[in-house]
Amino acid sequence: MPLLMVLANCAGPQSTFEASGREASAIENLILMTAVGAAFVWLFVVSLLVYAARARREPLSDEQSQRFITWGGVITPTVVLFALLSYAVWSMPATRPWFDRQDADVAIEVTGEQFWWRIRYLDASGAVAFETANDLKLPVDRRVRILLKAHDVIHSFWIPALAGKMDMIPGRTNTLWLEPTRIGSFRGPCAEFCGTSHALMNLSADVLPWEDFEAWRQSRVQMRATRKTAGNAFLVHGCAGCHSLDGTEASGLAGPNLTGLRERKRLGAGAMANTPENLARFIRDPSSIKPGAQMPAFPMIPQDDLRKIVDYLAGEP
Ligand code: CUA
Numbered sequence: 001m002p003l004l005m006v007l008a009n010c011a012g013p014q015s016t017f018e019a020s021g022r023e024a025s026a027i028e029n030l031i032l033m034t035a036v037g038a039a040f041v042w043l044f045v046v047s048l049l050v051y052a053a054r055a056r057r058e059p060l061s062d063e064q065s066q067r068f069i070t071w072g073g074v075i076t077p078t079v080v081l082f083a084l085l086s087y088a089v090w091s092m093p094a095t096r097p098w099f100d101r102q103d104a105d106v107a108i109e110v111t112g113e114q115f116w117w118r119i120r121y122l123d124a125s126g127a128v129a130f131e132t133a134n135d136l137k138l139p140v141d142r143r144v145r146i147l148l149k150a151h152d153v154i155h156s157f158w159i160p161a162l163a164g165k166m167d168m169i170p171g172r173t174n175t176l177w178l179e180p181t182r183i184g185s186f187r188g189p190c191a192e193f194c195g196t197s198h199a200l201m202n203l204s205a206d207v208l209p210w211e212d213f214e215a216w217r218q219s220r221v222q223m224r225a226t227r228k229t230a231g232n233a234f235l236v237h238g239c240a241g242c243h244s245l246d247g248t249e250a251s252g253l254a255g256p257n258l259t260g261l262r263e264r265k266r267l268g269a270g271a272m273a274n275t276p277e278n279l280a281r282f283i284r285d286p287s288s289i290k291p292g293a294q295m296p297a298f299p300m301i302p303q304d305d306l307r308k309i310v311d312y313l314a315g316e317p
Helices: 002-008 022-055 062-090 210-225 232-236 276-284 303-315
Strands: 106-113 116-122 128-133 135-139 144-150 155-157 166-168 174-178 184-189 202-208
Touching: 022 062, 022 174, 106 135, 106 155, 106 166, 116 135, 128 210, 135 210, 144 155, 144 166, 166 174, 202 210, 232 303, 276 303
Parallel strands: 106 144, 135 202
Antiparallel strands: 106 116, 116 128, 144 174, 155 166, 184 202
């Protein structure tokens, strides 16, 4: 029963054992090979133990014990460990690939914030094409270069189903390459303790067919070029001081970009489902949902205005 419970956790959108990326598959194979090697060593040692306890009654001669140590203590471990090491070294280029800069089909910059993910899609020249937050969209079967940064403290970027883990360190840029091989929705938890809401810092990654990804990317780029005004209540209560809505005068940079918020499945970097009620609760008092969140509470917004803000965000593309 405990084993079943453990194995039940091996599936799902956050599992290394449902590899949906080229790098994740290489890592999965490495885990399985290492487990097989470890099982072999374990079986070997346990059988010797059983043999010693049950079968063997007479002591070994000097020559026999010499041979036993040579084979059991030197040759076997050397062969097994060397085989595992060789496999690990051989698979290194696949588990942590390093393509040329030109080889990327998509370049993205992800910055760890307290406690959310700032996501910037870059254009061919490396400039920011548009910004979003917490919801990563990736094309299937294409090479993606992700530049990892951190704004405040160390975070760690890890979508187990797609690729390995890499730290996001303030003051430097790490580069992670990945290539999703399966369409689907995946989940990436922040993998380095970064403060009180570390456990509520989750990234969602949707892998789409290339055409759908391109259409989404184009629509986001075009949205930046449109000119319209943001919802009045949104502006009056100062939301635009920290949040951006592409194509409007709301251009705050401190908090997550809210363009396309209604399309996101979760609010607050995975903290809760994206429903109007939850959004209203979050605006009223973010730290009751995400302790340590830097957004202040807004208990003073009249109920009517709060509804207007929520309706506006839920209706905006
Ligand atoms: Cu960010 Cu833990």
